[in-house]
Amino acid sequence: MAARRQLIAGNWKMNGLKADAGKLVGDLIQDVGKPGVVGCELLVCPPATLVSTVAGLLSGSAVVLGGQDCHAKASGAHTGDISAAMLRDAGATYAIVGHSERRTDHGESDGQVLAKAQAAQAAGLVAIVCIGETEAQYVAGQTLDVLARQIAGSVPASAKAATTVVAYEPVWAIGTGRTPTNDEIAAAHAHIRKELAKLTGEAAGIRLLYGGSVKPSNAAEILRLPDVDGALVGGASLNAADFAAIARACP
Ligand code: PEP
Secondary structure, eight states: OOOOOOEEEEEOOSOOOHHHHHHHHHHHIIIIISTTSSSSEEEEEOOGGGHHHHHHHHTTSSEEEEESOOOSSSSSSOTTOOOHHHHHHTTOSEEEEOOHHHHHHSOOOHHHHHHHHHHHHHTTOEEEEEEOOOHHHHHTTOHHHHHHHHHHHHSOTTOOTTTEEEEEOOGGGTTTSOOOOHHHHHHHHHHHHHHHHHHHSOOTTSEEEEESSOOHHHHHHHHTSTTOOEEEESGGGGSHHHHHHHHHTOO
16 A cells, blocks of 8 residues: 555635635745645645635646535535536535535535545546534544544545545534544544444554644644644635645645
């Protein structure tokens, strides 16, 4: 098995107009986005309106592009939705699916997330499947059970290193400045890999990202934990210097 190359993924969420994207991407490329500057893979996931624009801005750089969601169907009467093939056509190679904000704001179930992941893969995108426990589940000591259930329900059994990334994002750590302890992150990631192995038969090559309040000051210690193969970064990905510092913290 080839070593897992770390992935630092930026989720811009519903932020950014064209001018913001030009500045953010320009600064990022200048800092760490030229080929060979950092060892990890760099990914940005702008809002759907900017995917095409950002594809142009990233041309010739080492930074790749993703969408934040896709519909489970390839096309059809789904007003306001975007298919995986449309993302691919606009220049994306990744799609986040099942982010907790989608699961909460849009009531997405594990089954719907699974269908979206399959649609992304069918269109030739790498699906970044997000899972993670709520604060109540964390406090009740249910984290590992929740993760096992979400993996069984929302990760395709056909998942391979080339088609799938799994992001562990405790819901209570997203945008709050709070994170689990390093031991808790390591335990969750080990558990995810074990559950993925049960589901797919071979999980050693699948990259597992930690997400939830990753910033320059905590990135190095988190990225060195066993089974952590990168980070999904929200707030700090909107600041080129912070995102670049996280990228430089990759071991
Ligand atoms: C996210 O939304 O995926 C995320 C991890 O956000 P933040 O880094 O702001 O906690």
